[in-house]
Amino acid sequence: MSKELTSRAEDYSQWYNELVVKAALADHSAVRGCMVIKPYGYALWENMRDQLDKMFKETGHVNAYFPLFVPKSLFEAEEKNAEGFAKECAVVTHYRLIADPENKGKLIVDPAAKLEEELIIRPTSEAIIWNTYKGWIQSYRDLPLLINQWANVVRWEMRTRLFLRTAEFLWQEGHTAHATKEEAVEETVKMLNVYASFVEEYMAVPVIKGVKTASERFAGAEDTYCIEALMQDGKALQAGTSHFLGQNFAKAFDVKFSDKNNKLEYVWATSWGVSTRLIGALIMAHSDDQGLVMPPKIAPLQVVIVPIYKGEEGKAIVDAKAKIIIEELKALGIRVKYDDNDNARPGWKFAEYELKGVPVRIALGQRDIDNNVVELARRDTKEKKSVSIDGLAVYVKALLEEIQQYIFNKALDFRTENTRKADTWDDFVKLLDEKAGFISAHWDGTPETEEKIKEQTKATIRCIPLDNEMEDGVCILSGKPSKQRVLFARAY
RNA sequence: CGGGAUGUAGCGUAGCCCGGUUAUCGCGCCUGGUUUGGGACCAGGAGGUCGCAAGUUCGAAUCUUGCCAUCCCGACCA
16 A cells, blocks of 8 residues: 655645545545544544543533524524525425335435425524523523533535535534623633633644634624634634624524613623634644654654564563553553554554654664663654663653644744735735745725735735734735734635 | 546556457455564465446447546635
């Protein structure tokens, strides 16, 4: 089997597609745009999910589960939200199949089983959740309501790519209700910060926190906050969003509460989500021409041990030594695999675990045992060295932290090198074509100019960074005055 | 959804234009043996609805039509 990857320089897109499949993260399925997440990919998602779930709970949220189907009448209640998602909805119209009278062994949709009201397969769950919240909220004492759900959603995308944009994907969606606007805005920002720390600390992907412009905003939101990451090909990827929904959904679903003065008020809402798309971000931010590079904190496997031996007796000696090392590693909470599969030789295994991005590889043979060492290889730097078996687990524990930091720093350096300022239209166009990356530039604040820039360059405003410094300038396209720079990029 | 390309064993492929016996080769897989410090070697073996369906024909991987899926470009995508 050919495991040779197309290089990033040769064809970045093909490199990504091959890598996802060859590293056994996911596969295409029989259904257009839908993927099968394979055990290795799912283990990664589980690690991400577990950590996020912990962080949600630490910030006071609880999990619940709402239905996959949304009755059309509920779906259309919040007009902007419905309009925004309408053209990518899968719709259930019937509930039964019958034998095809003209074609033995085949089934047809039973025309008699047509639903009175169509069911929309959720592209997002605001509608069904706010319809439910109506029954849960009467008093200010019921607030805040802080709920998250882990679910799948379906968006009928025309052009799909594994993890980055699939027709069905896994995600979490938080939906909260608050008594005041201030509290809801605070929640929106709080969850954006949770996302940013998760992505930076666990996935080792640096992100820019910002606010979307009106035209890039979530359908039905008053404000959309986002984290934006830069991929190795210089394109930006929206890695997570947190929305301040105002009272839009409360009004659409008539969710009111009595405040302390017995006055009826509409509640204030937020919603926030990250998806399996984060896996795409992880791959494209760190991996190289040899394969994946997994950040240790969420890597399904942190250490792999490859035994090297001659004959059965030789193997028994190596096995015994490996067993001790494995126990020590496990005692420190390190996820380790001992690959003593006799069908594959060491060289093959080395290449295989590089493809899969396992952060640390330990080779152990008689030669090492004689010297009381192992050969230890880092996936991120490909550096190999001999390390004493005494205190190995402690060494590896520290090394995993070092690797985590190294990967993050590397991605951060890349982003810094590929974030540039443009002060004129010519500079802007030149930078986009030559180097891609983020471009910080002045914009006059109008959707018209934003649209023109997009049409002419395919670059969009990724966000208005939250930590922006105020600075007087003129819009690169219209020449009108501007108070601050915004971040442009071509995006996934 | 529009334009282009592709689909032959688990993977990569030859054959297709110009229809004709048992569909080519490599990797992988199985059995036995020798091996094991960067993708091992020898011998033997198994594995195919040629994407799916209809049509043309004495005969279809090959020609025609429809459908499905994937990739690229575009439109679309909070």
